[in-house]
Amino acid sequence: MEIKTFKVEEWMNEYEKYCKYDLGNTTINTLSLDELFEITKEDKQKFLDCLCKKTLGYGDIKGNPLLKREISKLYETITEDDILTTSGAAGANHLVFYSLVEPKDEVISVTPTYQQLYSIPSSFTSNVKLLKLKKEDNFLPNIDELKKLITKNTQLICLNNPNNPTGALINKELLEEIINIAKSVNAYILCDEVYRGLNTTDEKTPSIVDIYEKGISTSSMSKTFSLAGLRLGWVASKDKSFMQKCMSHREYSLISCPIAEEAIATLAVKNAEKITKRNKKTITENLKILDNWVNNEKFVNYVKPKAGTTALIFYDAKIKSSKLCDILAKEKGVFLTPGECFDMEYCFRIGYCKSKPQELKQGLNEISGLLQELNF
């Protein structure tokens, strides 16, 4: 089956090695197991003793029930039976498309976003339409444009809330407008919610599954919990027939998730509040540094992110984004992701939460230095 090159992942594979200042990754200071125990104050020895006694057979076929119970608490109306664990959010998104999209179906996806959300459905149907998120709309979905794209054949609308790369956050009112449009043609809404909870303000945004019966939430341990290496994610939905389809398809590619990883994830999700508090502190501190830099650097501008770990920075210089990021990586050690990976130009994505404040400041200074050189 044909599938387009996953531009962000290819770029990261190639350029991560030049990285002295990591402004490319979208995670927040990934946790070691020791740090996890330190933050959660759980009994490390007891946990390890218990884990060491487990036989390493297949795990629970539908996912560890304790883990699913903890995950269900991240939602308002979801029970553990409405959840299937997967191999990361990447596996969750793949499972949704694989289970739901047929050649006759139309899919609408926002862009820019994580490329999975439009390139995987494009390999199942030729009818994928893009809903462009524009800077003048603060990178929020434009309702009039969505109305123009929707038809009775629309099977699925794909959102990413909070959004990677822009950091835009769709609030409840706007989500409800989108839901009304989806309802008019009985379409599903997939909302990739891997950055959910990582808001820079106290604004609460609901999950799609708590406000739409045909809503599908995908998420994982990677961003909100800083445990990307567990490779654990999930699909959540109250739509029983959809979940049944996911289960049937999942049996062919996963069987079950790794049991040690599920045990660690259970401990982390149980302590969601503590881990989120730690991560929100990093986001808030680092966003202050980024915002200060943008406000004082005459060659850049952005829409300030409201959530997530990334922002899209637009620059003034007559150089394409891949070239700019190539120079920054190879000559200055600054690892960024070019706008080109999101089919946009004269901008780059910055992952501002991976680095310590000092490293972030130094990386930003290097970018300023190059923009200065390019403008003389």
Ligand SMILES: Cc1ncc(COP(=O)(O)O)c(C=O)c1O
């Ligand atoms: C929006 C979005 N969805 C999914 C993923 C993949 O997440 P995971 O590591 O859980 O597979 C990413 C990773 O960057 C992402 O940004």
